[in-house]
Amino acid sequence: MTSTWRRSRRGSVRCSPRAERALIAAICAVAALAGCATLDPPKPWEKGDLARPSMRFDVDPLASKATQHIYQSKEGAAGGGAVGGGGCGCN
Amino acid sequence: MRPFPVPWLLAVLVGAAPAHAARIGDSAPAFELAMADGRPVSLASLRGNVVYVDFWASWCVPCKRSFPWMNALHDRHRGQGFAIVAINVDKRRPDAERFLRDVPATFPVVFDAAGATPAAFDVKGMPSSYLIDRNGIVVAVEEGFHDEHVAALEARIRALLAAR
Helix, strand or coil, rough: CCEEEEEECCCCEEEHHHHHHHHHHHHHHHHHHHHHHCCCCCCHHHCCCCHEEEEECCHHHHHHHHHHHHHHHCCCCCCCCCCCCCCCCCC | CCCHHHHHHHHHCCCCCCCCCCCCCECCCEEEEEECCCEEEEHHHHHCCEEEEEEECCCCHHHHHHHHHHHHHHHHHCCCCCCEEEEEEEHHHHHHHHHHHCCCCCCEEECCCCCEEEEEEEECCCCCCECCCCEEEEEEECCCCHHHHHHHHHHHHHHHHCCC
16 A cells, blocks of 8 residues: 655645545535534624514514413513513614 | 645635724724615715714614604704714615604615624624714714613713814
8 A cells, every 4th residue: 555645846745636535525524514603693783584573482462471470470480481682682 | 736725725714704893992994885865975974073873773673762862963963063874784675764754864874784884893782873083983882772871972972073
């Protein structure tokens, strides 16, 4: 078996086509993984779609407020029903 | 065979560096955006004025309360070297137009659906406002619209206008 790494005439390290393909595949895999890291949450000015009424979990805000009120009085615990500020990012 | 360009690849991966933010003491990022009628408004063209840059969106509830105040501000300091530029960040223009029918603006409103300007200013919430002095330096940053901050903000603007 020939050696995978060999020294070129100019002295820089070259590698065999097979090793190079492996290197390219490895770099592509790492780059693809790095893509997972760039899943940023939307910026404050990009929350228009999140702020739409159709993006609410509940159908009727007034009914859900009443339900939440009854739940709080029965359970003796408040909060946790929703994220403060909604999708607006203004609070 | 050519050597594999690893440094070049790394440069590409790292190259997407974030834009600089506009903090107090920084010079405000330059922008040139069009109004509804197509006329451009740029920060450079307003150099020498005290400029109040406001980022707003139709879906932003406090923005609705800020517009009447900004109208009053604009009327009070018109012709004193004061300018308001309201930058809309809506993705869909009709949403912004509906907002402006409800809450008309007497000051220039420009549109940045792509969001390049709020990115350059690194806007942290909606609405966000930047008070910029005659030399283009950010002197105050206001996040959200708070009735209790209005008086101090206007005093600040008057002081900047008085300092020739």
